[in-house]
Amino acid sequence: xxxxxxxxxxxxxxxxxxxxxxxxxxxxxxxxxxxxxxxxxxxxxxxxxxxxxxxxxxxxxxxxxxxxxxxxxxxxxxxxxxxxxxxxxxxxxxxxxxxxxxxxxxxxxxxxxxxxxxxxxxxxxxxxxxxxxxxxxxxxxxxxxxxxxxxxxxxxxxxxxxxxxxxxxxxxxxxxxxxxxxxxxxxxxxxxxxxxxxxxxxxxxxxxxxxxxxxxxxxxxxxxxxxxxxxxxxxxxxxxxxxxxxxxxxxxxxxxxxxxxxxxxxxxxxxxxxxxxxxxxxxxxxxxxxxxxxxxxxxxxxxxxxxxxxxxxxxxxxxxxxxxxxxxxxxxxxxxxxxxxxxxxxxxxxxxxxxxxxxxxxxxxxxxxxxxxxxxxxxxxxxxxxxxxxxxxxxxxxxxxxxxxxxxxxxxxxxxxxxxxxxxxxxxxxxxxxxxxxxxxxxxxxxxxxxxxxxxxxxxxxxxxxxxxxxxxxxxxxxxxxxxxxxxxxxxxx
Numbered sequence: 023x024x025x026x027x028x029x030x031x032x033x034x035x036x037x038x039x040x041x042x043x044x045x046x047x048x049x050x051x052x053x054x055x056x057x058x059x060x061x062x063x064x065x066x067x068x069x070x071x072x073x074x075x076x077x078x079x080x081x082x083x084x085x086x087x088x089x090x091x092x093x094x095x096x097x098x099x100x101x102x103x104x105x106x107x108x109x110x111x112x113x114x115x116x117x118x119x120x121x122x123x124x125x126x127x128x129x130x131x132x133x134x135x136x137x138x139x140x141x142x143x144x145x146x147x148x149x150x151x152x153x154x155x156x157x158x159x160x161x162x163x164x165x166x167x168x169x170x171x172x173x174x175x176x177x178x179x180x181x182x183x184x185x186x187x188x189x190x191x192x193x194x195x196x197x198x199x200x201x202x203x204x205x206x207x208x209x210x211x212x213x214x215x216x217x218x219x220x221x222x223x224x225x226x227x228x229x230x231x232x233x234x235x236x237x238x239x240x241x242x243x244x245x246x247x248x249x250x251x252x253x254x255x256x257x258x259x260x261x262x263x264x265x266x267x268x269x270x271x272x273x274x275x276x277x278x279x280x281x282x283x284x285x286x287x288x289x290x291x292x293x294x295x296x297x298x299x300x301x302x303x304x305x306x307x308x309x310x311x312x313x314x315x316x317x318x319x320x321x322x323x324x325x326x327x328x329x330x331x332x333x334x335x336x337x338x339x340x341x342x343x344x345x346x347x348x349x350x351x352x353x354x355x356x357x358x359x360x361x362x363x364x365x366x367x368x369x370x371x372x373x374x375x376x377x378x379x380x381x382x383x384x385x386x387x388x389x390x391x392x393x394x395x396x397x398x399x400x401x402x403x404x405x406x407x408x409x410x411x412x413x414x415x416x417x418x419x420x421x422x423x424x425x426x427x428x429x430x431x432x433x434x435x436x437x438x439x440x441x442x443x444x445x446x447x448x449x450x451x452x453x454x455x456x457x458x459x460x461x462x463x464x465x466x467x468x469x470x471x472x473x474x475x476x477x478x479x480x481x482x483x484x485x486x487x488x489x490x491x492x493x494x495x496x497x498x499x500x501x502x503x504x505x506x507x508x509x510x511x512x513x514x515x516x
Contacts, residue, residue: 027237028504042055056188059189063197067151069134070156081103086182090176092174096170107159110154131151134154135151157197164322167326168204168205168326171326187205189212190205190208190212195291196284196288200319201298208295222289224286228286229286232281232286233495233496235275235278238498239275243447244276246264246440255430256420257420258427259425264437266407267400268444270403271448273406274302274451275447277299285298297317300317301314301452301456306391308373311399357409361408462487466483
């Protein structure tokens with residue numbers, strides 16, 4: 023059966039949850055969760071299950087030979103993981119730098135198709151891969167690097183059960199798009215956790231809200247971007263700005279939506295994953311923006327790259343060099359293309375300048391600081407969305423007055439039709455939904471002492487209202503998905 027969003031929502035996920043909660047004991051629950059995770063991964067790219075299991079076992083064996091504090095024992099695991107990531111994600115990019123022409127689809131894709139055909143000839147039935155990049159590789163590669171690094175640091179002990187390590191790396195809620203969950207954050211939960219009705223309700227609430235972000239906001243914003251691109255509207259002044267704004271909202275609601283879904287599902291299964299987004303578009307500085315955006319990736323580079331390189335402890339020049347390395351790697355992590363490198367270096371320059379003028383910026387009103395910050399973030403997303411240097415040049419030319427025209431009738435109509443979506447995205451990315459949630463729960467006495475019957479009745483009304491709201495969101499998402507193809511996550515390519 024071909025995998026789809028509706029198949030996941032109304033068959034795979036309900037059956038997984040049903041079996042998970044029916045079987046007794048945490049050990050059996052973990053077996054069900056691992057089996058479901060591997061099946062989920064296989065429905066996307068079957069042959070890459072072998073890579074996932076093989077890399078997991080290699081790290082399981084190598085981690086047990088690591089001696090805390092002895093760098094030579096950490097060298098092999100790090101090299102192996104980076105080599106796997108480099109081969110699948112960056113080989114063709116680096117070959118192109120040296121002018122080496124690669125086959126259509128790349129060297130690794132051709133090799134993987136050959137392996138798949140060979141396995142199928144002896145009785146397997148693997149679907150031929152369409153991409154050389156295994157789903158979620160960048161996420162689970164970083165997770166396993168953090169695991170071996172923490173074993174080396176003595177923060178965690180090497181896992182004695184391969185089953186537990188494989189479960190940690192392959193859990194389907196956070197497998198494809200993160201957040202990047204560290205082993206130390208879930209090690210105890212692998213063997214000691216439980217799901218309460220409240221946790222399950224909160225998890226379902228988080229999951230459905232994340233789904234709505236993805237399906238009702240990100241996908242529709244993406245359709246506007248695609249329409250402007252295919253119709254040539256992004257060559258006009260208004261079209262270029264509209265495309266940039268829509269992409270800005272698309273990437274936020276896409277990635278934060280998937281993060282919410284992962285965190286919510288993890289909560290249902292008894293896991294507490296780290297937060298990944300905290301309203302980044304209300305930021306008043308670039309520094310604050312990166313404290314709120316993709317927090318698990320930022321903390322990874324801070325703890326496993328920036329600080330080991332010396333951080334800010336070895337003088338100003340060394341600190342700048344360390345920041346340069348971090349942001350070049352941050353850009354490259356997002357994709358094997360020069361526009362991602364430029365995007366990373368762009369934020370390095372902004373952060374370096376901001377550190378020098380931060381005291382002056384703090385004297386400005388909040389709204390001014392926020393608008394200035396979002397302007398520079400928007401410019402960064404233009405670098406991110408255009409994978410060719412010529413595309414970047416064309417976008418900036420149109421945005422700053424050198425386009426084919428100011429708007430044109432088609433773009434004007436597109437802008438008019440997009441205004442409700444733009445307003446929804448603006449509200450959805452602001453603090454207003456969070457404030458409304460606090461006010462609504464406060465009206466029904468949530469959080470206060472439950473000593474009187476009236477309070478219990480109020481809580482019942484509150485829970486019923488939330489439940490009906492979630493059902494409405496789920497229905498709207500289903501209607502949107504039926505008869506259409508939901509866009510795959512933008513971050514699945516990373």
